[in-house]
Amino acid sequence: MNHYAFWSRFIAGRAARLVVLLAAVSVFLFWLVCHSPIDPVQAYVGADMLRVSPEQRQQIAARWGLYDPPPVRFARWAGALLQGDLGTSLIFRRPVAEVIKERFLASLALMGTAWLISGLLGFGLGVWAGYRRGSAVDRAVKWYCLTLAATPAFWLGLLLMMVFSVWLQLTPIGLAAPPGQLAAQVTFGQRLHHLLLPALTLSIVGVANIALHTRQKLLEVMESDYWLFALARGERGFALLRRHGLRNIALPAISLQFAQFSELFGGSILAEQIFSYPGLGQATVQAGLRGDVPLLLGIALFSALFVYAGNLAADIIYALVDPRLKAVRA
Amino acid sequence: MSPKIWQGRRGLVAVRGGHHWRAVWPVLLAAALGLVLLLAGCGSSSQPGEKGGSGEGQAAAKAGELVLAIGGEPDAGFDPTTGWGRYGSPLFQSTLLARDNDLNIVKDLATDYQVSPDGLTWTVKIRTDARFSDGKPLTAADVAYTYETAAKSGSVVDLSVLAGVQALDEHTVQFKLKQPRSTFVNLLITLGIVPKHAHGGDYAKNPVGSGPYKLVQWDKGQQLIVEPNPYYYGSRPAFKKVTFLFLSEDAAFAAARAGQVDVAAVPHMFAKQSVPGMRLVAVKSVDNRGIMFPTVPSGQKTKDGRPVGNDVTADPAVRRAINLAVDRQTLVNTVLEGQGRPAYTVCDNLPWWNPQTVIQDADVEGAKKVLAAAGWQDKDGDGVLEKGSLEARFTLVYPAGDSTRQSLAMAVRDMVKPLGIDITVEGKSWDDIKQLMHANAVLFGWGSHDPLEMYNLFHSKNRGVEWFNPGFYNNPAVDKYLDQALQATDPAQANKYWQLAQWDGRTGLSALGDAPWAWLVNINHCYFVRENLDTGKNRIEPHGHGWPITANIVEWRRK
Numbered sequence: 001m002n003h004y005a006f007w008s009r010f011i012a013g014r015a016a017r018l019v020v021l022l023a024a025v026s027v028f029l030f031w032l033v034c035h036s037p038i039d040p041v042q043a044y045v046g047a048d049m050l051r052v053s054p055e056q057r058q059q060i061a062a063r064w065g066l067y068d069p070p071p072v073r074f075a076r077w078a079g080a081l082l083q084g085d086l087g088t089s090l091i092f093r094r095p096v097a098e099v100i101k102e103r104f105l106a107s108l109a110l111m112g113t114a115w116l117i118s119g120l121l122g123f124g125l126g127v128w129a130g131y132r133r134g135s136a137v138d139r140a141v142k143w144y145c146l147t148l149a150a151t152p153a154f155w156l157g158l159l160l161m162m163v164f165s166v167w168l169q170l171t172p173i174g175l176a177a178p179p180g181q182l183a184a185q186v187t188f189g190q191r192l193h194h195l196l197l198p199a200l201t202l203s204i205v206g207v208a209n210i211a212l213h214t215r216q217k218l219l220e221v222m223e224s225d226y227w228l229f230a231l232a233r234g235e236r237g238f239a240l241l242r243r244h245g246l247r248n249i250a251l252p253a254i255s256l257q258f259a260q261f262s263e264l265f266g267g268s269i270l271a272e273q274i275f276s277y278p279g280l281g282q283a284t285v286q287a288g289l290r291g292d293v294p295l296l297l298g299i300a301l302f303s304a305l306f307v308y309a310g311n312l313a314a315d316i317i318y319a320l321v322d323p324r325l326k327a328v329r330a
Numbered sequence: 331m332s333p334k335i336w337q338g339r340r341g342l343v344a345v346r347g348g349h350h351w352r353a354v355w356p357v358l359l360a361a362a363l364g365l366v367l368l369l370a371g372c373g374s375s376s377q378p379g380e381k382g383g384s385g386e387g388q389a390a391a392k393a394g395e396l397v398l399a400i401g402g403e404p405d406a407g408f409d410p411t412t413g414w415g416r417y418g419s420p421l422f423q424s425t426l427l428a429r430d431n432d433l434n435i436v437k438d439l440a441t442d443y444q445v446s447p448d449g450l451t452w453t454v455k456i457r458t459d460a461r462f463s464d465g466k467p468l469t470a471a472d473v474a475y476t477y478e479t480a481a482k483s484g485s486v487v488d489l490s491v492l493a494g495v496q497a498l499d500e501h502t503v504q505f506k507l508k509q510p511r512s513t514f515v516n517l518l519i520t521l522g523i524v525p526k527h528a529h530g531g532d533y534a535k536n537p538v539g540s541g542p543y544k545l546v547q548w549d550k551g552q553q554l555i556v557e558p559n560p561y562y563y564g565s566r567p568a569f570k571k572v573t574f575l576f577l578s579e580d581a582a583f584a585a586a587r588a589g590q591v592d593v594a595a596v597p598h599m600f601a602k603q604s605v606p607g608m609r610l611v612a613v614k615s616v617d618n619r620g621i622m623f624p625t626v627p628s629g630q631k632t633k634d635g636r637p638v639g640n641d642v643t644a645d646p647a648v649r650r651a652i653n654l655a656v657d658r659q660t661l662v663n664t665v666l667e668g669q670g671r672p673a674y675t676v677c678d679n680l681p682w683w684n685p686q687t688v689i690q691d692a693d694v695e696g697a698k699k700v701l702a703a704a705g706w707q708d709k710d711g712d713g714v715l716e717k718g719s720l721e722a723r724f725t726l727v728y729p730a731g732d733s734t735r736q737s738l739a740m741a742v743r744d745m746v747k748p749l750g751i752d753i754t755v756e757g758k759s760w761d762d763i764k765q766l767m768h769a770n771a772v773l774f775g776w777g778s779h780d781p782l783e784m785y786n787l788f789h790s791k792n793r794g795v796e797w798f799n800p801g802f803y804n805n806p807a808v809d810k811y812l813d814q815a816l817q818a819t820d821p822a823q824a825n826k827y828w829q830l831a832q833w834d835g836r837t838g839l840s841a842l843g844d845a846p847w848a849w850l851v852n853i854n855h856c857y858f859v860r861e862n863l864d865t866g867k868n869r870i871e872p873h874g875h876g877w878p879i880t881a882n883i884v885e886w887r888r889k
Contacts, residue, residue, distance in 0.1 A: 037761040048416070048486045049797045051780060056488040057796070063484030093406040093534060102550070158580065166587045173577065173585040175552045179397050180573035182547055182555070276577045278551025286405065 010319070014312055018305075025304045026078060026297075033293050034070045041066065043291030044090055064090065077297070086301075087294035091286060096298035099283060104302070106176060107279030109191075110271070111264050113199040118206030119257045125207065126214025127249070131241060133219060141215070145208040153267050157201040157274040164197060171197050174276035198275040202267050206260060213256055217249040247321075254317050261310030265303055393888060394568075399575040399582035400595040400857070402876025403554075407534025408545065410522035411480035413487055414534070418877040421556065422463070423522025423539030424564075426454055426473070427515065431867040431882055433681055433779065435515065435821055439468070439523060439540070445819040449510025450493075454518070456501050461561035462525045463544040470497035475526040477505070487521065510817040512824035513782040542567050542884050552576060567884045583858075592860045595876060598669035598734075601856045609861055612854040613879065615871040616680060616777035618673045619738055620849035621726060623649050623771050626802045632794050638768040638802060642724045645717070646844055647704030648751065653841035653848045654700065655746050657692035661851050665737040669856060673849040675832055675840055679870055682781045682815075682828035687840035697749050708750050715750035723752040727766055728773040730757030735773045738850055767800040777852070777873035781828050785812050788831070788839045788846070803846040807837050855879070862889045 041061050045052045052060075061067060065076070080087060086096035129141035148156075164171040172178065176194050177186045221227055221244065230244050269281030276282075280299065287295040408414045410423050419428070428438040437443075442455040460468040474497045481489035491514060493506040507514060528538045537545055542564060543556040554574040558567050577585060579597055586594035586605045594608075601610055623643035630638040642648055658672030671678075674687045690696075706715040706722060715722040726743065728735040736757060743753040753771075763772055776783060785792075789812045790805070792798035808831050815827035832840045839846060855871050857879060866885035871878040 037759075039761070042760075045486055048413075051416075051778065051782060052486055052488050053490055054795055055490040056486075059484045059490070060486075091405045093409075093412060106551075161581070161584055166584050169588055173588055173590055174581050175549075175575065175577075177549065177552070179553055179575050179590065180395060180555060180571060183549065273578065274581065276552065276575070276581050278549065282551050 006319075014315075018308060021308060022301065022304065025301060026081070027074075029297055029300050030070070030074045030077070033297065036291075038291040040064065040090065040291040040293055043289075046290070077294075086298040089287070089295040089298075090292045091290050091295070092283075092292075096294050099295060100280065100298055100302050103278070103280040103283045106277070107268055107272070107281060109195060110198055110202065110277060110279060111268050113195060114202030114206060114267075114271075115257075115260065115264055117199065117203035118260070119210060119253075121203065122207040122210025123214050123253050123257075126211040126253070127218055127241070127246070129211065130215040130218030130222070131245075133222070138215075141211060145212050148205055149208040149212075151205065152270075153201060153205045154270045154274055156204060157198070157271055160197050160201055161274065174198075174274070176277055194277075198271045198277050201271050201274070202264070205267060206263065209260065209263075210253060210256055214249055214253050217252050218245055221245050221248050251318060251322060254321070255314040258310040258314035258317075262303075262307045265306060394570040396569045396572045396593075396863075396886070397575065397591045398572065398593045398880075399577045399585050399591045400593060400876045400879060401576065401579065401582065403551070403576035405550075407548075408537040409529075409534040410524060411476060411487065411529075412483050412485040412534070414537075415522045415877075416487065416520045417872065418879075418881040419883070420520075420522035420539070420541060421543050421880065421883070422537040422541045422545055422559075423524060424460065424541045425520060425522055426456065426518040429519060429779065429869070429881070431869045433869055435519065439473075440518070443518070447819065449512070449817055449819045450507050452505040452507070452514065452518075453498075454503050454505070456503065457563065458501055459563050460540045461563070462528070462538050462540050463559040463561060464525070464528060464538050465561055466525065466527060468523060468525070468540050469500050470503040472526045473497065473503045473523055475529070476521065476523045479524070479529065480521060487517075489517065510819070512816055512818045512821065513780055513785070515821060516780040516782065519779075543572065546571075565884060568887050572883070586858045592863050593865070593879070594858045595879070596856050596858060598666055598854055598856050601669050601854075602667060605858045607861055608858040611857045611859045611865065611868065612669055613857065613868040613871050614671065614679070615852055615855050615873075616676070616678055616779075617775065617853045617855065617871065617873045618676060618678070618777045618849055619735060619773060619775045619851050619853070620673060620676070620847045621652070621739075621742065621771050622767070622774050622801050622847050623845075624769055624801045625649075625804070625844070625846050628769060632768060636765055636768055638794065640724055640769050640771070641720055642722055643771055643801075645704060647700050647706065648722065649845040649848065650841065651697035651700045651749055652742070652746050652751065653689065653845050654691060654693045655697040655749050656742055656848060656850065657745060658850060660692070660745075661738060661741055665734060665741055666851060666853060669854040670851045671854075673852045675849055676776050676784055676787060676847075677781065677828075678849075678852055680779070680781075681821075682784070682825040684829035684832040684838075684840070686833050687838075687842060689841050694748055697746075701749060701751075706750070713747075713750060714752045721752070722750060723754070724771055725754045725756055725766075726771040726773060727756050727758045727763055729760055729763065734853070735775070739773050742848075742850070764797075767797075768794060768802065772800065775873060779872050781815065781824070784828060784831065784839075785816060788812065801846050803839070803844070805837060805839065805844055807834070808839050808844075863887075864889050 041057050044060065065073060077087060088094065089096050089099050092099050125141050129138040132138050161173065165173050172194050176191065178190055227244055230240055268279060269284055271277065272279045272281035273285060283295065284299050286292070287299060404414050406412055408422055410420050414420055415423065424439050426438060426440040428436050430436050439456050439460055440454050441457050444453045456470060456473065462468055474495045477489065477492065477495040480487045481492050491507050491509060491511045493508045495503065495505050497503050522539060522541065524533065525538050535548065540562070542559060542562050544559040546557050547555040553576060556572050557570060575585065575591065582594040583596050583600055585591045586608055589607060601612065624640040625644055626639040627641050627644045628637065628639035632638055662668065662670045662672060674689060675683060677683045701715060706717050708715050710716070726739050728739045739755045743755050746753060758766065776787070786798040788799060788803055788808060790803065790809050793802040793804065794800065811827050811831035811834070815824045815831065818824035818827060832838045833842045837843045841848070859865060864887045866882045868879065869881060
């Protein structure tokens, strides 16, 4: 098959899938929201409920268009969505797209760092443990991974905060910049310093998955005939690993790494809550707790897109790394 | 863990070796460790900290600066016309009237105000020297604009009683109300005035106002940095920069322990901890918790089909007996670990509170007499009283997940058990409670600096309206006092009627009268405050944490 034909079919296919996915997600989400027990007016009024009269409640509901039947509201929301308008967040009183963009940019540094660290470290540890199967290193890595797989991220975050911020006073308590400092004066070093603990929390937990899968895959490779053959020919050490191991286990690791996008998103919600890091995760929690329907819908759509992008990237890299897949997957 | 997992599967070939590999790891580890130390060092070397720790400990200790972690980020921004500032002073804006530390009404922007005898027209004179933080003068037109905009905003600012507002001249503004409403004064106290000339789409992010501080920077989700407003007409604040950190309660406590903040708001459970260099300031509040009882017999339903009434709690003797038997001080000592005080009404110690409502509680014998006099007896000897075929059993619901309310509910259950009253305690979601609240007792919490709350909770007009009077309480004498309080044209006169509604010597909405509620406790709001910071006289705070403590921030000083 010709190269261009493959890629153009690939792109068209994926684009079509994305449109169907987003449409399905939109309808499903809206259906869920309409059947949720949360009364958005009550969620908005909150503790002011004795100071807000029934007349005022009606005014709030009218302003938000809550009196229309669900299909009308869906049509209005979807129509605006097609024109690129995600609506206005009720709690932030600003366009949803603006809130998501602002929050995601903040989260990006955190998620990106954690993603890279956990991927590299996880792959490295997995290879090391698998290659030295049964050794002390292997046991240590497995112990570490199994323990962490059972560790809630928020608990680990609190622990790190107690040790490094409160006892040792090495790291800040949270936030993305030093308190009281004007934005223009915040240095790159300070930003990194504030990123350290949340990124560490996210990546420490993220390592387990990649390391264990990589280790398992390497064990399979090490039992294969071609590995045995290479050993028989006298190949040893890193050269053996590089020639016959790494390339074979890279693919599953890459696909796992990109599939981690969804977990990354979930993990960042917890990490951001603990470290008061002003990202999308924090906004998601607020939108959920306070029934901010437009924002919740916007974030859900965005996260669908985000996870889809992760999977798509994995597929593209697959096709690039292993040309055999082109024939099958196209 | 089984040894199998520890050892892993033994393969066909035992692999050893990999010298390159072995040599690489220590180097990588050393590099990673070095990077961490470098980054950690980065913060402390660029800003040498007072305690040699993180550089940020020092920000809090700077003489002219203040770092507060009191929570409560206003997500929607700082626009009073959509609700900013309604719990305390709006900081950036100023209000027509204000409350002093004893909660008396004092003048702020207003120099004088008058209410017409029919209570429908309020005329306010405003000061001539007020300027916004951009230097432009504040006039009556700005006031009228603020109220008009807030009325139309469809937000939590409820101005539905306002018929119209008009600037009579530069410095006089006139409000017309639809009905007389003495509590309208609380809107004059809480609604910050925005400038007509600078109130656009971006206002909530960049507020311009006539208050003591002006906004310098707001990092959403993180912090707010403010500086004194050079044009402020009042006394100048002592701090040239104040930073509000928006941290979770755990993080705020951690920040206090790490020496990074001057004030940290913490839940009352944290109060027994100690923080080096800080003292605990426990501020009294009307953040109360109490049990609401359905006061009508069962059998009815609301329009949307929710059951109304409860035969047991409909008997005033049962409600009075519970009020008498509950030991409020013990609730404070155990459930709140001392951080609170007994509650007898929705408004303890506020200007419209009737001090006569304090009853002698923990009186099990007295409670038994009340029940016996009303015909409750335990004939079958099962420990639960009966009156005819009716057994003294009912359900008390509380919002699941609120451990304080859960403990209170269970403690009350145990305290009334010796009386022969059997309470079943159940945790539910607020949405479930909304369905159940007309037919079951509910552990609610209220407390506001606005007596309108009392009107909404107890006036028969509000039976079954939203969350207002879920127990369907109805007493025409109380209604009359509440109406008179609302129609009063003078705050002192209004307060008198609010007090009579609680107890007039014969009847009332307190435990002395119909006892439609059993108020239990007021929870202290706890703050860790740096030793050298004087926060002045703290006023009794309303329900909800955070901003109320800043109401007198202009008075704060370093000692």
